[in-house]
Amino acid sequence: MDLQKAMMVSASGLHSQSVRMRIISENLANQDSVSVAPGVDPYRRKVATFQSELDDVMGVELVSPGKTAFDQSDFSRKYDPGHPAADEDGYIFKSNVNGLVEMMDMRQAQRSYQSNLNALEGSRKMATMTLDLLR
Template identity: 50%
Template sequence: MDLMKITRISAAGMQVQSERLRVVAENLANADSTGTTPGSEPYRRRTISFAEGLNKELGLPTVRVSRYGVDQSPFDREYDPGHPAADENGYVLRPNVNPVVEMVDMREAQRGYEANLSVIETTRTMVQRALDLLR
């Protein structure tokens, strides 16, 4: 396979993992974002999905973001009658963000990014060595 194609495929992988990290960071930043009025909904966890794509210019299979979604799992309830978003019974809806799950997702995205970066670095080294042999 052409070394430039390998680099393009890995770059696409890095791009989607970077986008995944952005979504995880948004979720973690809003893990405590509740509503502001009684009974209002808090922040709802965001999700990201990938799909196989095609780079038509090079005829390469790559990966791309297929869609951004919203996690429809139920909110947690916490008894806090003094909170501005507390309902008539004193309960506040909490975001459906689990920081542990987000940290695992972040670590997985980081590893995927690093793996693709490693492929690019290895490809660059191979090209450099090939050029050195030609000298």
């Protein structure tokens, strides 16, 4: 694999992980959301998906962000009869975002991003060294 292809693969990984981190950040920002009215769902956790795509020109397989999926797990309930969104039993629905899970996902995305960045930097250094040898 030549250096340009290696850089393209790393760059596609960087882009995909940055999209994943944005989705995780949105989840964390909305983890304390509750329903705004009886029968209305609160914020539903989003999950990043990835897909593989072939770059025909370069002949290399890249990763790209896929469609954002929604976590279909149940919402948690909290007893708060004075809340305007409480149902007839006095419960409100809270978001299905678990902050601990999101932080673990964020850490994994950060490590994947850093790995792609290190691979890109290594490819760049090899290209620079090759040019220096040809001078």
